[in-house]
Amino acid sequence: MSEKSEAHLLEDFGGLIKLYSDGSVVRGDDASFSSLLRPEPVNYKHVEYKDVVLDEDVGLWVRLYLPPETTSKTPIVMYYHGGGFILFSPATPILHRVCQMWVAMLGALIVSVNYRLASKHRLP
Incomplete structure (x- = not known):
């Protein structure tokens, strides 16, 4: 029985959006979005x-x-x-x-x- 490998980061769009190999997408926290207002x-x-x-x-x-x-x-x-x-x-x-x-x-x-x-x- 093979173990499921952990998803790895495919793309990181300035910390705002992260795309992982398993298809999941993670939105950045409020601090990462503050860069839009820098x-x-x-x-x-x-x-x-x-x-x-x-x-x-x-x-x-x-x-x-x-x-x-x-x-x-x-x-x-x-x-x-x-x-x-x-x-x-x-x-x-x-x-x-x-x-x-x-x-x-x-x-x-x-x-x-x-x-x-x-x-x-x-x-x-």
Whole structure:
């Protein structure tokens, strides 16, 4: 009977997100996320982005943030913004800048999803 080997770290995205060989993903603690608010500027203005419509009838679209270089191992982060299902979109300036900074810091492709909001679209 073989012993299950321990999962090993495959990718570490600045302590914010860690991906392990068994498929598990670990989110950093609050201290690791404070690096997003550090005072030194992060050059994110060069980050390219584009909006892609998924379903025009319901207004479903995503904003893709592209890292400067991509490979077959470029990580992808799906970002669903907060707002209690009633506020914001990927085009909201502060959320847009956060995604640009993540691309600059992590080198990941960020997919920021625009979902339908209440009260126009009833929950659930």
